[in-house]
Amino acid sequence: MAKAKANATISPETQQDAMRVAKATQKPGQTKAQTKLIAQGIEKGIAQYKKEQKAKAREQDKARKKQQNKPSSAAPVKASQAPVDDLTPAEPGLDKSYSSLPWLLLVISWIGFIGYILVRA
Numbered sequence: 001m002a003k004a005k006a007n008a009t010i011s012p013e014t015q016q017d018a019m020r021v022a023k024a025t026q027k028p029g030q031t032k033a034q035t036k037l038i039a040q041g042i043e044k045g046i047a048q049y050k051k052e053q054k055a056k057a058r059e060q061d062k063a064r065k066k067q068q069n070k071p072s073s074a075a076p077v078k079a080s081q082a083p084v085d086d087l088t089p090a091e092p093g094l095d096k097s098y099s100s101l102p103w104l105l106l107v108i109s110w111i112g113f114i115g116y117i118l119v120r121a
Helices: 002-008 012-024 032-073 096-120
Strands: none
Touching: 012 032
């Protein structure tokens, strides 16, 4: 219970931001009490968003730490036990044939457009 109450307090910056947004969206004839209620709702939304972002960051941090600990905790593999995969390239981004493919397609499409216009005319 004490932990829930500690997290329930909203920072003054958040309160000011919520009031600023509530005043910016205020409609004519809206009372100050209504604006304050809207600001409180915005505060709760901001608090919930921050809570979700903290949880997401915690999960990402746990996953990152798990990935860092995984290679160091694994036993070294002997060279004779290492699987050999000759079918996949070492680094897929270095294949030269794929870098010219977009340019080739661009040239072909422009030739097609020009040919279409010349045949139509």
